[in-house]
Amino acid sequence: MKQKELLGNIEHVIRQQCHDDDIKQIVYDSRKATPDSLFVCVPGEKVDGHDYAKEAITNGAKTLVVEKTVELYSGINIIKVNSARQAMAQIASKFYGNPSAKLNVIGVTGTNGKTTITYLLRNIFEASQQKTGVIGTINNWVGNEKITTERTTPEAPDFQQLLKTMLAEGVKTCLMEVSSHSLSLNRVDATSFQVGLFTNLTEDHLDFHPDMEHYYKAKKKLFAMTRKANVINADDPFGARMIKELESNEMTTISYGITEGGNLDLRAMDITMDFKGVHFIAKGLGMNHSISLPIPGKFSIYNALAAIAASRVMDIPQNNIVNALEKTKGIPGRFQRIDEFKDFGVIIDYAHTKDALENVLKSIRQFAGGRIITVFGCGGDRDTGKRSKMGKASGELSDYSILTSDNPRSEDPNNILQMIESGVKSTGGKYAIIENRKEAIRKAILMADKNDIILIAGKGHETTQTIGDKTDHFDDYEVALDVAREEKII
Structure with a gap:
């Protein structure tokens, strides 16, 4: 594709024009540059692509897109733009044929629930014989x-290439998690979404966002990119704000929730919950159906409502929705039960924020016949403010907390544990500190009595643990089973 066609309406200045060759690839990693590729010099948090322009050229790049002044390399086209990231997203979309315009893309954003909702939607659409793609x-x-996947939402060239691959493979609907990072860093710019879905907003990623307002505004960007409807959780305070602020938007806004009163478009009624799942009647958007979802917890009702609402926007028949939800199997690391344990329950969950941990623990309390024993930690090199808050939540809602390592990364694990401990201590709750995560899980399993519930929180589906500069295989689900076998419990 020619440079002029790729640049389109992007505001730019040609700093140097040496050729009119076809551009054969869009890259942002100098190591992946190939002959006749276009290299976008993206300033990053730790490294700056402008410093690697020469390496990209050595590897074959013939065109540079920059936002800073660089050397005028011989034979290389150099295009200056205001924002390399914004330009990269638009160039990538054009290069891959604007694939989102030919797909039904449903974007799910919010702090909690994104992964579960995309998996529920996948089940629903495939039950209606629609081939789907999932990005998450x-x-x-x-x-x-x-x-x-390496990140929740890929960088723009990888993302647009993936959408093109989906089209080529006959995918009709793409269900994707849209992270606040991706919205802030322009990864999904130049993407057309049929539906935008907002789950909730609680304290997270404040190592990246300066405050909750910045976090909220990043999420809100998605809802200016939709073509058919925006689906919003009206029971969440930020969701209620979003609905109000979208009133002036010409796009249809659909609200869902479980709170009585108010003018909700979709509501869950007659709710019951137990260890095996949730049961409710979905009313609105043409629904008046009883649903049994085999995933426990109040949050599962919200996730199901979100999936129902988005499905109805896309004209999925009601019975297909109900049947798909009721046949849903457990989602890795999302309130995932380990069925091999018989005398007591063991649940693996990705809860890694105060709100998520509170929601999971409150849900467990509704059906726990004995104590709740919670094993968790907090990631290193991430938001430090949530550590004591998560400790406080566990201290208040668990009968016993076992503080351990999550992914400490470059931080001293003991410093992280001390921060969490301050929150637990403030509640007077019982706790132990065992830095080794496997041994922490072992203690929980050995101390559990009949009808107790063990919650192993924080890592969920993850299969590695990073300590310092070393990353080893570690899967909470596997480790819990390994320990149980070592102790001859199963």
Whole structure:
């Protein structure tokens, strides 16, 4: 594709024009530059792409997109733009043929629930014989082909290429988690969404966002990119604010929730919950159906309502929705029960914020026949403010807390544990500190009595643990089973 066609309406200045060759690839990593590629010099948090322009050229790049002044390399086209990230997203979309315009893209954003909702939607759409793609935290999927993912939302060139691959493979609907990072860093610019879905907003990622207002405004960007409807959780305070602020928007806004009163478009009524799942009647948007979802917890009702609302916007028949939800199997690391334990329960969950941990613990309390024993930690090199808050939540809502390592990364694990401990201490709750995560899980299993529930929180689906500069295989689900076998419990 020619440079002029790729640049389109992007505001730019040609600093140097040496050729009119076809551009054969868009790259932002100098190591992946190939002959006749276009290299976008993206300033990053730790490294600056402008410093790697020469390496990209050595590897074959013939065109540079920059936002800073760089050397005028011989034979290289140099295009200056106001924002390399914004330009990269628009260039990538154009290069791959604007694939989102030919797909039904449903974007899910919010602090909690994104992964579960995309998986529920996948089940619903495939039950209606629609081939789907999924982009998210656990894995990316093109139909039944699993693709390993490095981040929740890929960088723009990788994202647009993935959408093009989905089109080529006959995918009709793409269900994707849209992170606040991706919205702030322009990864999904130049993307057309049929539906935008907002789950909730609680304290998270404040190592990246300066405050909650910045976090909220990043999430809100998605809802200016939709073509069919915006689906919002009206029971969440930020969701209620979002609905009000979208009133002036010409796009249809659909509200869902469980709170009585108010003018909700979709509501859950007659709710019951137990260890096996949730049961409710979904009313609104053409629904008046009893639903049994085999995933426990109040939050599961909200996730189901979100999936129902988005499905109805896309004209999925009511019975297909109900049947797909009721056949849903457990989602890795999302309130995932380990069925091999018989005398007491063991649940793996990704809860890594105060709000998520509170929601999971409150849900467990509704059906726990004995004590709740919670094993958790907090990630290193991330938001430090949530550590004591998570400790406080566990101290208040658990009968016993076991503080351990999550992914300490470059931080001293003991410093992280001390921060969490301050929150637990403030509640007077019982706790132990065991830095080794496997041994922490072992203690929980050995101390559990009949009808107790063990919650292993924080890592969920993750299969590695990073301590210092070393990353080793570690899967909470596998470790819990390994310990139980070592102790001859199962």
